[in-house]
Amino acid sequence: MNTKSRGPGETESTVGSNNLSHKRGVKSYVLRAGRLTTGQQRALRDLWPLYGVTRPARALHPAEFFAQAAPVNMEIGFGNGDNLVAMAVAAPDENFLGVEVHEPGVGHCLLKIEEAGATNVRLIRHDAIEVLRDWLVDHSLARVNLFFPDPWHKKRHHKRRIVQPEFTRLLARKLQPGGMLHIVTDWPDYAEHIAAILAQNPEFETLDNTPGDRITTRFDTRGKRLGHSNWERAWCTRSKLPIPT
Numbered sequence: 235m236n237t238k239s240r241g242p243g244e245t246e247s248t249v250g251s252n253n254l255s256h257k258r259g260v261k262s263y264v265l266r267a268g269r270l271t272t273g274q275q276r277a278l279r280d281l282w283p284l285y286g287v288t289r290p291a292r293a294l295h296p297a298e299f300f301a302q303a304a305p306v307n308m309e310i311g312f313g314n315g316d317n318l319v320a321m322a323v324a325a326p327d328e329n330f331l332g333v334e335v336h337e338p339g340v341g342h343c344l345l346k347i348e349e350a351g352a353t354n355v356r357l358i359r360h361d362a363i364e365v366l367r368d369w370l371v372d373h374s375l376a377r378v379n380l381f382f383p384d385p386w387h388k389k390r391h392h393k394r395r396i397v398q399p400e401f402t403r404l405l406a407r408k409l410q411p412g413g414m415l416h417i418v419t420d421w422p423d424y425a426e427h428i429a430a431i432l433a434q435n436p437e438f439e440t441l442d443n444t445p446g447d448r449i450t451t452r453f454d455t456r457g458k459r460l461g462h463s464n465w466e467r468a469w470c471t472r473s474k475l476p477i478p479t
C-alpha cells in the first residue's frame with residue numbers, strides 16, 4: 235500500500251493537520267473525542283495495517299490501494315461504515331474506498347470488514363476534501379457517495395457544509411467521465427442548497443433515477459423518527475478526458 239504509518243492512537247489534531255490543511259481553513263466536521271471500545275482499539279491496531287491507506291508521497295490512482303483492478307467507488311463520511319461494507323459485499327467486482335475522520339467509526343468499520351471477509355474495501359482517516367485534492371489523480375473515481383452529510387443548520391455555519399461550488403468542481407475533476415455522484419439528505423434546506431449548487435455546475439447532469447444499492451442506516455432511521463423524508467439524487471459527469479496527442 236503506501237507510506238507514512240498513521241492510525242491507532244493518532245490524536246484528533248493530527249487529522250488533516252498536514253501542511254495543506256490550513257489552505258482550506260473551514261472544515262466540514264468537528265472531531266468529537268469519542269471513546270474507542272476494546273474491539274475498535276484492536277481493529278485499529280491489527281486491521282488498520284491491512285485495510286488502512288495513509289497519505290501517499292504523490293497523487294495516485296486509487297485502484298493502486300486495492301488488490302484487484304476494478305472501478306473505485308468512494309464513500310465520503312461513511313460514519314460507522316455499515317453501508318460501505320454492505321455495498322462492498324454486494325459488489326465484489328468493484329472497489330470501495332471509505333473516507334472518514336471519526337476514529338471510532340473507522341474502528342467500527344474495520345471490524346465490519348473483518349466480519350464480512352471483504353477484500354475490496356480500503357479506508358482513509360482524513361479530510362475527504364484533502365484526499366480528493368491531493369491524494370488522487372484526476373478522473374480516477376467511478377462513483378462518489380455522500381450519504382447524510384452533516385447539515386450544519388445555523389446560517390453562520392452554512393460555510394461548513396461540504397457541498398459547495400468548489401467541492402463540486404473538485405468532484406467533477408476526480409470522477410471519471412460519466413462517473414456518478416450520489417447524495418442523500420433528510421434535511422430539506424440542505425437539499426435545496428445541494429440542488430442549487432449542482433445545478434450551477436455544468437459538468438454535472440442530473441440522472442432520472444438513483445441507484446437502489448445503499449442500505450438503510452441509523453441516519454435513515456433517525457430521519458424517519460423526526461418525521462423527515464429523504465431527498466436522494468444522483469448526477470453523472472459530462473467531463474471529457476483530454477484527447478491524448
Ligand SMILES: C[S@@+](CC[C@H](N)C(=O)[O-])C[C@H]1O[C@@H](n2cnc3c(N)ncnc32)[C@H](O)[C@@H]1O
Nearest residue numbers: 262263311312313334335361362381382451453
Ligand atoms: C451525519 S454523519 C453520516 C454518516 C454516514 N454517512 C451514515 O449515513 O451513517 C456525517 C459523517 O461525515 C463525516 N465527515 C464530515 N466531513 C468530512 C470530511 N471532510 N472528510 C471525511 N469525513 C467527513 C463525519 O465525521 C460524520 O461521520
